[in-house]
Amino acid sequence: MQLRVQLFTVHKRFPLTISRGTTARTTNVWVTIEHEGVEGWGEASPFSIGEHSQTTEAIARSLQKIAPLLKALSPFECQRIERLMLDAGLPSGARAALDIALHDWIGKWAKQPLWQLWGLDRDRIAPTSITIGINPPEVAQQRLKAWLEQVPTIRALKIKLGGPAGIEADQAMLLAVQTVAPHIDQISVDANGGWSLEEALKMSYWLAEQGITYIEQPLAKGQEGDLPALYRESPLPIFVDESCFTSYDIPPLADRVHGINIKLMKAGGLTEAWRMIHTARACGLKIMFGCYSDSPLLNTAFAHLSPLADYLDLDSHLNLLDAPFLGASFQNGRLRPDEQPGLGVLRVRDEG
The missing domain is CATH 3.30.390.10 (Enolase-like, N-terminal domain)
Known part of the structure; x- marks a missing residue:
């Protein structure tokens, strides 16, 4: 080889x-x-x-x-x-x-395409959320409007919060984004560890009032000892990302979170992602798939496994100007792999 x-x-x-x-x-x-x-x-x-x-x-x-x-x-x-x-x-x-x-x-x-080799059902694929990064309210609104022009079938959003300006700025940005797309009712929030326990508790109640679906990584990696207090009091489900890399990390988190974010780069590939899925299910946890600055190749690879996830955040390639690959298609808010063998990814440009 x-x-x-x-x-x-x-x-x-x-x-x-x-x-x-x-x-x-x-x-x-x-x-x-x-x-x-x-x-x-x-x-x-x-x-x-x-x-x-x-x-x-x-x-x-x-x-x-x-x-x-x-x-x-x-x-x-x-x-x-x-x-x-x-x-x-x-x-x-x-x-x-x-x-x-x-x-x-x-x-x-x-x-054979991977999803078919694994016997998975593409009709069970959840909508992929589109991510809005931390910005002043008016800029966040412009970003979402631009997204809706590019992909009008968006059915889910992830809003990045936890910025240095504090939770008041977080609240203002979220409310501004919601006014642009009131028809989108699946909205999650990702603080990337930017809140203290006190801020996370306060925001969990406020976000629940705004109809948010769940909160991702409210506390910084290393503060897992504070998660039980948040888990007990939060009216919203708590997911972790940076606190969970592989299947070994899942059992210690099972009594303090509602779900985990699996990423191929953290896990080490599709093989370990399978282990994480089964471990999380055995622990009674929900599952989401996430991405970094991944091209269509990586997100298509994960899309083949996506019938097994509750929530998906595989949108990074949709924000690229010059991706060298073409893969899974975005249909009715979902990232759907096709029937081509393997990943079903094609190269669309040469790298200079």
Whole structure:
């Protein structure tokens, strides 16, 4: 099996601001494996979560280092390859890129889309939320109006809050956004750990009055000890993102949250995402899928698993000006993979 690693840069139509900063462009890693004349594609995108942060360069270097070890293996040896990646200390983003490429190869070899190989029902796919970053109220309104012009079938929104201006600014922004699209009744809020426990409690009651569906990551990673107090008092479900990377993190959270946000970059690929789904269900938790600055390749990969999720936030590629891939289509507010084998992703431009 041959492994190739290439970099590509994508630019956002609207820079995205969350509690930790603003992103306008990202350089991602494109992984290709080739075996017996069949190619499999995967991708990794960098992300920043404290000591768990992963850069494009570190991800690419780790993949290039492991490439010689893969030459004697076939894509069917997934368990052996996973063990090899863990023993080599590959960061989760690198593991995800290779794991997705293996799944794409197997699907193409079998001439079946992944969702069909897994026996999943595309009619069970939930709407994908469109994300509005932290902005002054009037700018947030303009962003949503622009989104509605681009994709008028939006059925769900995620509003980023937790900014340094405080919860009064958060409230003003949310109310402004709601006036633009009163027909959208599925709205969630993501504070990215930007609130204190006191602020989270206050906002949970206020947000419930506004009809919000759930709150994501209200407290910073490392403050999981404060989650039980919020869990007991909040009238809204509490989901965690930065506090949950893999299936090992789920059981300790089961008594203090209502759901988890699974991301391919945190988990290390589709294989671990499957484990997280089953672990979360066994713990009685809800499941959402999320993304970073992911292209259509990554979001399409996750869309194949999306019939198993309660909530979806796979919109990052819709905000890109120059994505090099074409994948799952956005239909009636849902991201729907097609019937092409593997991921069903095509390349639409060359990288200069």
